[in-house]
Amino acid sequence: MGNKTFAFIKTDKKLIKLFFDDIMVIKGLGNYVEIYTRDQKRYIYYKTLKDLIESLPDEFMRIHNSYIVNLTNIESFENNQIICKDLKITVAKSYRECFTNTLHTMML
Template sequence: MSKASILIVEDEALVADDIARMLTQEGYTVLDIADNAEDVLKILDKKVPDVILLDINIKGGQDGIELSSALKVPFIYLTSYYDQHTIERASKTKPAGYVLKPFTNKDLMVNIELALKKTSEVKVVHAESMKIFVRKDQELISISSDDILYVEAFDNYAYVYTSDQKYMVSHTLKSIQEKLEPFGFVRVHRSFLVNYEAIEAISEGFVLLNGCKVLIGRSYRRSLMNILSLL
């Protein structure tokens, strides 16, 4: 039985093949192999791995560190770079591991298992509600974070939805996510952030919140399912 599925992002074909062979021997499923950011994103639109092994020096206009901002599953850097500048850039992206080349089979397996364990233990942290202010016409309206059902991205703006109101705010979804995550909000799509406590049902392609359907992105579904308490 396969332990987990792995996406390999590596620009050296021989190295990628060696890693794939190693993973297969250990019982993992190699989901796919890519050598550039564009191909990785295309793969992730169709299939979602449990872990991504990410080389920093890849082909194309983006390196692995730049690509990491678009990844919604645990990723482990595989690299021969260990200079201070690279390490500082990489650490800001919060990788699940950082493995230096050349590495042993054991080095890789330990990092993968730690990444999988860390993911399985992720739970939603719901602090007390926060009072926030949003602009409506010429006024600043006070609302509680508990009253927000979901937030939808719109270019560099976002719409904040409550059960009976819709507010436009001049912040990106990413910046709103950073503020609301401690209060039980989870990202379920590149364009949607939802209040976990407001979720009434989850279907194949959407979550239901107070009668509103919000899309679940394919690459976000696994992380959402990991935080559910199932009977």
Template sequence: MKTIRCLVVDDKPLALDILTDYIRKIDFLEFVASTTSALEALKLVEQESIDLLFLDIQMPELTGIQVMKILGDKCRVILTTAYTEYALEGYEHNVVDYLLKPIAFDRFYKAAQKAKQAFELRQAATTVPAAEAPALERQAETASTARDIIFIKSEHRIVKLRLDDILYVEGLQNYVSIYTKTERILSLKNIKKMEELLPKQQFVRVHKSYIISLDKIDAIERSRIFICEAVIPVGETYKDNFMSVLGQVNTPG
């Protein structure tokens, strides 16, 4: 896989220096440019064929959210901010990750790995021979006759998954990440298809980008669900159905 071409956008020069240094330490990332101007960033994405944008949310000309809306699908985005309240809005736009300042290098590296996996998966999708793709897709969408097993296409492999092992599913544009306690599996399947595949008595859609396993919930606080170390937002569109499902689960049989 080619290196991922990166642009850093932040109105604070110190933040630019830190993220630029982090990018240069990772061999699969390529630092292309940095800027304190959101308007300049829009031009650079077009001129420099940027793959990944490290984007601050609070900037004077345009906010990071506004920049993402203008760019659409032209590049992937990792948001950076000092304010936790913007996290849910960021995930509404299918960002790769959300980094809270001050950003430690190990957390930055984790976000970079997530971006790398996303690009590798997209590249794999374009390299599967056309004659093989339909057969692979049919196999990946086939559920086992055993009620607790499904088969998922991940790159060039078909992976068997126990439903009881799935914690939650995160949708990211045209693919999903399936999280278990021991691994994260990327699949070229969108969130809607995963919702159709998973049994509704065990899994529920709580956000346009998330499906959770009901029996893996550790706690619920306001519009957030805690599963292991993950904090999952509950979207307004899905809140009523989620609360209804919870009521059914808690109703004595």
């Protein structure tokens, strides 16, 4: 794979180029995901979170059965909630330890 900075997704019958840096949150909806970007766009993509996490760069982390977040775009973490712009997402118990350990490795 190397250091890919973007990928293409198929949505609304067209291929759209998405830069990983622009992705804030990916929400799972069964066989679909909803991708939220920094410029407030949302894309529906036919893929499961489980399949997606395997092809995403390291800064993406699963924090909930229904959510993957881009650690680059997290603004804050408090009371087990991640804030990304106007999105608040609770970190699920099963993912909490892994998530907090990862954050600790990124602290100054």
